[in-house]
Amino acid sequence: MTPAAILRAGFRDQNPGLVQLLGLCPLLAVSTSLGSGLGLGLATMAVLIASNGLVSLVGRSLPAEIRIAVFVLLIAALVTAVELALSAWLPGLHAALGIFLPLIVTNCLVLARAEAFASRQPVGNALLDGFAMGGGFLVVLVALGSVREVLGRGSLGGDLHVLLGSGESTSGLHLFGEQHGFLLALLPPGAFILLGLGLAWRQARQATAPAAASGAVVTSGMPGEAAA
Amino acid sequence: MAANPERPARRSIRAAIVLATAAIAAFGLVAVVHEVTRDRIAASERARELARFDQVLGELRYDNDLLADTLSLRDPELLGTTAAIIAYRARFHGRPVAVLLEPVAPDGYAGAIRLLLAVAPDGTVIGVGTASHRETPGLGDFIDTRKSDWMQRFAGKSLGNPTAARWQVRKDGGDFDQYTGATITSRAVVGTIGRTLEFFARHRDELLGDELLGDELPAAPATIRP
Numbered sequence: 465m466t467p468a469a470i471l472r473a474g475f476r477d478q479n480p481g482l483v484q485l486l487g488l489c490p491l492l493a494v495s496t497s498l499g500s501g502l503g504l505g506l507a508t509m510a511v512l513i514a515s516n517g518l519v520s521l522v523g524r525s526l527p528a529e530i531r532i533a534v535f536v537l538l539i540a541a542l543v544t545a546v547e548l549a550l551s552a553w554l555p556g557l558h559a560a561l562g563i564f565l566p567l568i569v570t571n572c573l574v575l576a577r578a579e580a581f582a583s584r585q586p587v588g589n590a591l592l593d594g595f596a597m598g599g600g601f602l603v604v605l606v607a608l609g610s611v612r613e614v615l616g617r618g619s620l621g622g623d624l625h626v627l628l629g630s631g632e633s634t635s636g637l638h639l640f641g642e643q644h645g646f647l648l649a650l651l652p653p654g655a656f657i658l659l660g661l662g663l664a665w666r667q668a669r670q671a672t673a674p675a676a677a678s679g680a681v682v683t684s685g686m687p688g689e690a691a692a
Numbered sequence: 693m694a695a696n697p698e699r700p701a702r703r704s705i706r707a708a709i710v711l712a713t714a715a716i717a718a719f720g721l722v723a724v725v726h727e728v729t730r731d732r733i734a735a736s737e738r739a740r741e742l743a744r745f746d747q748v749l750g751e752l753r754y755d756n757d758l759l760a761d762t763l764s765l766r767d768p769e770l771l772g773t774t775a776a777i778i779a780y781r782a783r784f785h786g787r788p789v790a791v792l793l794e795p796v797a798p799d800g801y802a803g804a805i806r807l808l809l810a811v812a813p814d815g816t817v818i819g820v821g822t823a824s825h826r827e828t829p830g831l832g833d834f835i836d837t838r839k840s841d842w843m844q845r846f847a848g849k850s851l852g853n854p855t856a857a858r859w860q861v862r863k864d865g866g867d868f869d870q871y872t873g874a875t876i877t878s879r880a881v882v883g884t885i886g887r888t889l890e891f892f893a894r895h896r897d898e899l900l901g902d903e904l905l906g907d908e909l910p911a912a913p914a915t916i917r918p
Contacts, residue, residue, distance in 0.1 A: 541718035
């Protein structure tokens with residue numbers, strides 16, 4: 465695969481959030497603000513790049529029976545390392561992400577890319593795929609987080625200071641008072657509705673796009689299963 | 693892999709060895725990261741606790757190690773939980789300037805509300821915050837000091853001001869306005885603060901420790917604490 469094809473797959477044609485629908489649980493739960501969406505997106509991307517790289521290095525030499533077990537072990541170790549690092553250097557973000565940080569282990573996006581792509585590709589491609597898939601996931605998280613934050617709290621990037629690790633509680637844009645926010649946008653049903661609108665937008669674009677572009681989704685490596 | 697002529701037993705042993713190696717490698721990675729981050733994690737947890745306390749202590753100065761100067765308390769009737777509650781003592785030049793308590797309001801609208809209460813040695817409330825709660829967002833979460841200043845009304849109050857019987861929401865004949873639409877939450881918070889002050893009054897001497905000299909109330913000098 466060419467680098468451009470890998471990037472296109474991750475960010476657009478096989479976008480984890482909008483096409484493969486992988487990792488919906490953290491996607492919906494954490495995207496309550498731009499800051500936490502960005503935080504979880506970056507953490508997931510870091511794990512994905514590292515796991516893809518490692519899996520590409522060791523994957524082909526592993527006996528088939530234990531391949532997935534080893535992948536899970538590697539991913540769990542990487543996620544634990546990321547969690548410890550965040551807890552040490554960005555405790556505010558660590559607290560904001562809560563249980564969804566260790567749950568990156570169970571984000572099937574990470575295992576899916578390890579098994580379906582990284583284990584069969586040279587390490588350069590695998591790293592790029594980790595970046596592209598992680599980036600595609602990050603973009604959806606940030607977009608959903610921004611919309612939900614604006615609708616629900618009337619601010620954008622209001623908790624970005626948590627990401628930067630500074631103590632001040634002012635950052636971002638404040639458009640209107642939080643008490644006028646649209647609460648539904650912050651609750652889980654609002655996340656589903658907004659993601660549904662995102663999917664509809666994506667499908668509408670797909671339907672009107674030239675036939676050449678639509679082939680890519682059908683040949684997607686992973687079936688589009690909704691799973692945590 | 694498909695054309696591997698190895699016998700099943702040898703394959704299994706090889707797989708076991710590979711899996712064990714991977715487990716050791718994963719363990720090693722986590723162990724190294726844990727070792728590198730341990731001190732920083734402990735330090736940032738301390739900093740977070742102290743920042744939380746600072747929110748209810750306001751400008752009050754103290755110079756002791758708050759997190760080490762603690763008492764373990766248990767009073768299900770007044771503190772709202774059968775579990776032990778930790779009291780943290782803030783001192784300045786050895787004299788107590790505040791006691792921090794985390795009483796539980798068991799009767800919140802959506803379960804227990806953990807409050808954080810700073811009480812001055814004379815029994816006056818210095819500040820109140822919420823340690824954790826699950827009240828309805830937008831309705832009952834006015835008890836979160838980041839979202840509303842409702843909790844500030846308790847600063848400066850004590851068990852005599854108003855009298856014990858008036859430590860209730862106005863609807864029940866007390867002195868405190870309930871938050872519109874969230875009477876249950878308001879009632880739980882007001883009642884718990886009143887009961888905690890009662891607890892403080894009963895156990896004042898133990899809570900303040902032996903370094904308190906008579907009844908003299910230490911002023912809070914404007915010195916930067918370390």
